[in-house]
Amino acid sequence: MPTRGTRNSRSMWVAGGLLAAVLVLTGYMAFSGDDEETGPPGPAGGSAGAAASPSPAPSYTRPEEWTEPDRWAALPRGQRTDAHGSPVGYPRSTEGAVSMMAAANSISIDSDRDAVDEQLRIYRSYLAEGDQSDEGAEKVELDAVQTDKMLRKELGLTVGEPLPAGAYMRNTVVGYRVIKESDDAVSVWLLTRVVQKAGETAKERATYTRSLSGAAWTDGDWKLSGKAFADADTSDEPAIVAPGDADFNAAGWVAIREAS
Numbered sequence: 001m002p003t004r005g006t007r008n009s010r011s012m013w014v015a016g017g018l019l020a021a022v023l024v025l026t027g028y029m030a031f032s033g034d035d036e037e038t039g040p041p042g043p044a045g046g047s048a049g050a051a052a053s054p055s056p057a058p059s060y061t062r063p064e065e066w067t068e069p070d071r072w073a074a075l076p077r078g079q080r081t082d083a084h085g086s087p088v089g090y091p092r093s094t095e096g097a098v099s100m101m102a103a104a105n106s107i108s109i110d111s112d113r114d115a116v117d118e119q120l121r122i123y124r125s126y127l128a129e130g131d132q133s134d135e136g137a138e139k140v141e142l143d144a145v146q147t148d149k150m151l152r153k154e155l156g157l158t159v160g161e162p163l164p165a166g167a168y169m170r171n172t173v174v175g176y177r178v179i180k181e182s183d184d185a186v187s188v189w190l191l192t193r194v195v196q197k198a199g200e201t202a203k204e205r206a207t208y209t210r211s212l213s214g215a216a217w218t219d220g221d222w223k224l225s226g227k228a229f230a231d232a233d234t235s236d237e238p239a240i241v242a243p244g245d246a247d248f249n250a251a252g253w254v255a256i257r258e259a260s
Contacts, residue, residue, distance in 0.1 A: 067246040069255035073176075075099035086125035090222050094178060097186035097215040100126065100222040102173035102256065105190055105213065110168040115147040128216075128223040155198040166200030171209075174243055175253040179212075179232045185225060187214040187232035191240065191253055210240045 076099050078087030087103050090096035104126040107118040123132065123140045151169055152159045175191035190211045197204045214228025238251040248255070 066244045067249070069175075069243055069253070070249045071254040072257050073098075073254050074257045075102060078103065082125055084121045084125045086121055088125060088221055092183065092217055092222075094181045094186050097181075097217075097222045098176050098178070098188055101186075101188060101190065101213040101215050101224070102176070104224055105173050105192055105211065106171060108168065108170045109148075109151065109163070111163040111165060114144070114163075115151065116141055116144040119144040119147070126224050128218045128225075131223075131226075151196075155196060155202075157198060164199045166202070167198050169194070169196045171195075173256060175248070175255050177238050177252045177254065179234075180228075184217045185215065185228040185231070186222075187212070187228045189238050191238075191243075193242075208240050208242055210238065 073095060075095050076091050076093075078099070079089030080087070082088045088100075090100045104122055107115075107122070109115055109118060119140050120137065123137060127136075149159045152161070152163075155163075155167060155169075157163065157167070171192050171194040173190050174193050177189045177191075179187040179189060181187075190213055192209045192211060194207045194209060195204050196207075212229060212232060212234060214225045214230075214232055215222045216225035216228050218225075238253060239247060241247040241251050241253070243253070243255045
């Protein structure tokens with residue numbers, strides 16, 4: 001039976017995670033938990049600002065049996081793809097806001113696409129134009145270079161060398177819990193599954209993380225919002241529990257189902 005523990009570490013994969021002066025692109029990082037399985041725990045399987053100061057949390061053993069999540073959501077898709085290749089154009093609803101934040105927290109890094117590509121894409125696509133600046137973009141790029149270095153160290157690869165064939169890092173939002181919602185602003189906790197693989201023959205490693213994100217309705221679409229993030233009540237942090245675990249329901253998570 002696989003075990004998963006929490007660890008006190010800043011996530012090296014967070015897209016735009018060091019934009020503390022602007023807002024949280026991928027959330028308020030509290031804990032991350034390891035999952036040694038090579039696949040998702042069930043049918044639901046498949047992240048700016050400063051990281052939170054994490055406190056110790058006990059490890060736990062994931063149950064062998066699948067427990068169906070009580071709450072599922074098929075989030076609406078973006079209506080179009082922007083010039084940066086990101087889905088945009090979400091409906092003005094809580095689900096539309098959550099879908100945008102899930103998209104802004106979903107990244108894929110491999111031999112053809114590095115952290116710089118992904119972080120700048122998220123910055124340009126999901127931060128309101130009025131909040132963007134050349135200085136902000138430069139900060140994102142510099143931080144992304146460090147993210148790429150940390151990723152290679154995490155995978156046991158040589159820093160500065162391209163990722164080998166079959167190596168990747170991907171994170172996908174698999175659940176959420178709404179904190180505050182209105183017609184103009186939504187804040188949520190996001191549950192994200194991060195997978196890493198060092199090469200074609202390497203074993204895939206999965207980690208679950210919890211993050212905080214906020215969105216505001218801006219110029220006809222949802223955009224990441226520092227104010228919505230700051231206004232969120234973070235006193236009740238849900239446990240990091242994978243979909244399929246009975247504690248997933250107790251934590252109040254909503255599992256995300258692929259939209260048709």
